[in-house]
Amino acid sequence: MKTFEEAIKQRRSHYALSNRSPVPDSQIQEIIDTVVTNMPSAFNSQTTRVVLLLDKQHQTLWNIVKDTLRKHISPEAYAKTQEKVDKSFASGYGTILFFEDQLTVQQLQAKFPSYAANFPVWSQQTSAIHQFSIWVMLEEAGFGASLQHYNPIIDDEVKATWKLPDNWQLISQMPFGVSLETPGDKTSLPLEERVCVFR
Numbered sequence: 001m002k003t004f005e006e007a008i009k010q011r012r013s014h015y016a017l018s019n020r021s022p023v024p025d026s027q028i029q030e031i032i033d034t035v036v037t038n039m040p041s042a043f044n045s046q047t048t049r050v051v052l053l054l055d056k057q058h059q060t061l062w063n064i065v066k067d068t069l070r071k072h073i074s075p076e077a078y079a080k081t082q083e084k085v086d087k088s089f090a091s092g093y094g095t096i097l098f099f100e101d102q103l104t105v106q107q108l109q110a111k112f113p114s115y116a117a118n119f120p121v122w123s124q125q126t127s128a129i130h131q132f133s134i135w136v137m138l139e140e141a142g143f144g145a146s147l148q149h150y151n152p153i154i155d156d157e158v159k160a161t162w163k164l165p166d167n168w169q170l171i172s173q174m175p176f177g178v179s180l181e182t183p184g185d186k187t188s189l190p191l192e193e194r195v196c197v198f199r
Contacts, residue, residue, distance in 0.1 A: 007140040012186065014144025015084075017092035017177035022142035025054060028094065031137045039129050042122035045108055048130045049099040049168050057162075061097075061173070062090035064157045065150050072153060089148060092177030096134060097158070100127050103167040127171045135174065144179025147172050 002010070021028070032050050041047060053061050062085055069085075070078050089095070100123045109116040131147060138145050151170040158170060 002140045004136070007136045011136050011139045012144075012183040013146040014179040014181075014183060015088040015146060016180040017088065017144055017175060018180055019091060019093050020178040021093045022178060027141065028052065028054075028138075031134060031141065032096065035130055035133045035137065039126070039133060041126040041129075042119070043108060043112070045104055045119075045122070045126065047101045047104045047123045048127050049101055050130065050134075051097040051099070051162065051164070052094065053097065054094040058092070058094045058175075059090060060161060061095050061158070062086075062175075064154055064161065065089075068150070068154050068157065088146070089173075089175040092145075092175040093143070094176055096174040096176070098127055098131055098171045098174070099164070099168040100124070100171055101165075101167060102169050103165075124171070131172060131174065138174075138176050142178065143176045145174050145176035147174055149173070 029052060032052055036048065036050055039048070066082055066085055069081050073081065105119050105123050108119045112119075135145055135147070149172050151172070155170045158164070159166065159168065
């Protein structure tokens with residue numbers, strides 16, 4: 001089993017996925033349940049909502065993406081996009097959808113008006129914590145994944161298809177599966193430009 005540090009270092013964006021899984025579906029759900037139960041949120045708001053799509057439901061999502069994109073881009077651009085979606089996302093084992101409950105955000109804004117402007121920002125931060133943690137745990141379990149953002153153009157169709165509440169705002173989509181290739185080297189800015197230490 002990888003250490004948390006190793007999983008963080010090895011977490012990368014994987015764009016060549018197979019529809020195989022190294023673990024049972026119950027373990028995937030356990031990863032999600034663990035993160036949703038234990039991640040922090042401002043004012044303990046617990047605004048993040050997560051949807052796991054497997055098998056035909058996973059394919060349905062990426063068909064929605066392709067059908068929607070076909071209406072928004074040229075045929076030439078669509079051909080390249082379709083290939084990318086089919087080989088990098090739809091080819092995977094499943095997809096995790098991340099939402100933020102806007103009703104909860106609005107209720108907190110009304111309850112704490114002095115912080116009203118901050119709650120949408122804090123909501124996004126809460127989502128980011130969930131996305132990163134699930135991504136790292138999927139990596140530790142043997143999956144490759146990436147984070148996609150086809151929202152907001154797919155939002156209405158996604159909510160209608162799975163009968164999700166209107167107040168859930170789609171934030172991102174995380175396709176995952178067993179990776180078929182190793183990502184290239186990642187470049188990073190010098191740490192001295194990004195980290196300050198004062199003693």
